[in-house]
Amino acid sequence: MTQVDLSSEVGAALPYLRRYARALTGSQSSGDNYAAATLEAVLADRSVVSDASSPKVGLFAMFHGIWVTTGAPVEEEDAGPRAIAQKHLQRLTTNSREALLLHTIEEFNLGEVAEIMQIGSDEAENLVTIARQEMADGISGRVLIIEDEAIIAMDLESIVADLGHRVTGVARTRDGAVKLGTSDAPDLILADIQLADNSSGVDAVRDLLAELGHRPVIFITAFPERLLTGERPEPAFLISKPYSEDQVRSAISQAMFFSSTETLKV
Incomplete structure (x- = not known):
């Protein structure tokens, strides 16, 4: 894949990375900040994207590396919905929500989820199952x-x-x-x-x-x-x-x- 082709593939995947990022954070501004940081990282080192099974998988893998390094934060306020969400997040199994979003909303198969998150396929499947249960428990409206x-x-x-x-x-x-x-x-x-x-x-x-x-x-x-x-x-x-x-x-x-x-x- 040429550099032009790689840039085109990354550009096509970017809107969906932004969708994923804001779903994780619950905030458009915070999600877009993560997407921007991911693009900067790709410009500094294209190998993660070019060596992946697909440029889209590589782009999301780069994002995931940044996301886990920063502790997967949700914007906190002194009070209000996001503060409540942050407390909920602390009770979830690590990486379960990310696996669920990648598999269901972004439509990556379990092998791709595993590649993005640098885990085994069996673990990816287990995380998706756990996330479905944990996020449904105790939440109704x-x-x-x-x-x-x-x-x-x-x-x-x-x-x-x-x-x-x-x-x-x-x-x-x-x-x-x-x-x-x-x-x-x-x-x-x-x-x-x-x-x-x-x-x-x-x-x-x-x-x-x-x-x-x-x-x-x-x-x-x-x-x-x-x-x-x-x-x-x-x-x-x-x-x-x-x-x-x-x-x-x-x-x-x-x-x-x-x-x-x-x-x-x-």
């Missing part, structure tokens, strides 16, 4: 679904219920979402981008957060690259369509884990 496709909405309802959460309602439009969300305030919002009346799920979420204050949000879209440009505030939790059940389950657990999430503003 109310979920508002904003989705105009009936079949997808039913599928999401089923996944949410199986995780032990209560669906407060399903909205197909921006106005419907605001009405439902303000009448029964959710702990988490799961939102499509394009709604039935051509209104925006992003706008619906913006309206709800203005009324309800900060709370976790997961966006679902067929075009994630349009929302991962770095040109404006972006979602910390983003699922691509078509999605898998594991992706949704993992994102919900992550979002509930951080009881506050930076989200899109337009």
Whole structure:
């Protein structure tokens, strides 16, 4: 692979590294700082990326090395959601959350997860299993679904219920979402981008957060690259369509884990 090809592959993988980084930290700014540090490390030593099974795997491996070296921190505040998240993190098995995100949200196979984290494949599989259980235990809440496709909405309802959460309602439009969300305030919002009346799920979420204050949000879209440009505030939790059940389950657990999430503003 030439240097030009390597740069192109790294550039294509960067939006997804940024998505992964902000899901780990619960913060867009902190996640992007880690992504920037990773790029600087790649520029200083390209061998980790060029010698990996793929440039994307190498890029994430470089990130992981920096992440574990710094102690895998979450931004702490004197009080509030991230301080609570930090306390939760201290109770999780080391590296379990990272393995879960890499495998389910970023869709690396277990061998690639093992390569990124420099562990055995069996250990990677075990960490994913542990993470699913640990992040689900003791976390339950109310979920508002904003989705105009009936079949997808039913599928999401089923996944949410199986995780032990209560669906407060399903909205197909921006106005419907605001009405439902303000009448029964959710702990988490799961939102499509394009709604039935051509209104925006992003706008619906913006309206709800203005009324309800900060709370976790997961966006679902067929075009994630349009929302991962770095040109404006972006979602910390983003699922691509078509999605898998594991992706949704993992994102919900992550979002509930951080009881506050930076989200899109337009």
